[in-house]
Amino acid sequence: MGPAGTLKLPGRSAGRRDRSEGYERVRRLRIALLQWSDPGVWRVNARVDGIDWRVYAIVDPAFVTGDVLERARALMAAGVGVLQLRDKRGQARQTWELGRALVEAAEAFATKIVINDRLDVALACGAHGVHVGPHDLSVAAVRQVVGERLLVGGSAGDPQRAARLVAQGADYLGVGALFEARAVKSDASAPQGPALIAAVRAEIGDEVPVVGIGGISAANAGAVAAAGASGVAVIRALCGAEDTGAATRELREAFDSGRSPGRAG
Numbered sequence: 001m002g003p004a005g006t007l008k009l010p011g012r013s014a015g016r017r018d019r020s021e022g023y024e025r026v027r028r029l030r031i032a033l034l035q036w037s038d039p040g041v042w043r044v045n046a047r048v049d050g051i052d053w054r055v056y057a058i059v060d061p062a063f064v065t066g067d068v069l070e071r072a073r074a075l076m077a078a079g080v081g082v083l084q085l086r087d088k089r090g091q092a093r094q095t096w097e098l099g100r101a102l103v104e105a106a107e108a109f110a111t112k113i114v115i116n117d118r119l120d121v122a123l124a125c126g127a128h129g130v131h132v133g134p135h136d137l138s139v140a141a142v143r144q145v146v147g148e149r150l151l152v153g154g155s156a157g158d159p160q161r162a163a164r165l166v167a168q169g170a171d172y173l174g175v176g177a178l179f180e181a182r183a184v185k186s187d188a189s190a191p192q193g194p195a196l197i198a199a200v201r202a203e204i205g206d207e208v209p210v211v212g213i214g215g216i217s218a219a220n221a222g223a224v225a226a227a228g229a230s231g232v233a234v235i236r237a238l239c240g241a242e243d244t245g246a247a248t249r250e251l252r253e254a255f256d257s258g259r260s261p262g263r264a265g
């Protein structure tokens with residue numbers, strides 16, 4: 001264990017604040033060189049590299065119009081890089097069954113399946129990853145259980161928490177709420193705007209992919225990209241869309257329109 005409960009991990013052994021300045025400079029230079037030699041590709045680790053983060057779909061059965069599995073398949077067919085199952089209905093059996101169906105469906109696509117909140121369900125259904133927030137298991141605790149096996153995402157509402165999560169071994173961060181989202185998540189913060197993404201980037205640099213979340217649609221995805229996000233995590237604009245494929249494409253195009261050239265996907 002490192003200071004303040006952070007775990008010492010192979011390859012990413014300590015948080016930014018625990019490292020010497022010299023080590024930090026060399027590490028940043030290495031990342032910058034790798035990114036420069038092949039822009040558009042993350043070089044964090046094998047779980048993260050090569051994932052298209054631009055559209056991170058969150059399938060929440062409470063907000064899906066129509067059949068959940070059909071909606072998820074349409075999202076995968078439309079090329080979402082990551083699909084999170086956010087099932088707040090509270091029955092592990094139900095979530096596990098849906099999770100298994102998603103994992104099976106994803107075999108035909110390049111989509112990574114992430115389970116929200118529940119590490120046990122993520123492991124049991126063979127998902128690629130798990131996402132945890134401030135009221136779930138900590139990123140450090142999840143990492144201790146899964147080692148390098150699973151993609152581990154964490155929620156950050158401010159730059160300091162973002163840095164702590166990276167130090168604990170988070171593979172990526174969900175950062176919000178950028179726009180109004182309290183109709184979906186009653187304890188979401190008031191809108192922080194895309195400036196929150198810029199503040200997180202200023203704190204953690206390009207260490208891990210960062211997806212913005214909260215009230216994101218094609219109308220504001222470009223601003224989220226321009227602030228330095230790797231992608232947008234979205235529930236309503238995808239789960240409630242009449243045409244899933246068209247909504248996904250619009251979101252991706254809007255995100256691309258705000259992106260700086262060379263930023264890793």
Ligand SMILES: Cc1ncc(COP(=O)(O)OP(=O)(O)O)c(N)n1
Nearest residue numbers: 116131132133134155174175213233
């Ligand atoms: C990608 C992504 N980012 C943030 C969240 C929110 O997680 P959390 O704060 O644990 O809230 P719930 O979604 O569990 O209500 C997320 N799910 N995904």
Ligand SMILES: Cc1nc(C(=O)O)sc1CCOP(=O)(O)O
Nearest residue numbers: 176177181184214215234235236
């Ligand atoms: C699940 C979630 N987490 C948030 C956070 O701020 O961490 S906001 C949010 C809801 C996102 O739904 P929509 O895309 O429909 O606004």
Ligand SMILES: [Mg+2]
Nearest residue numbers: 117132133136
């Ligand atoms: Mg959670």
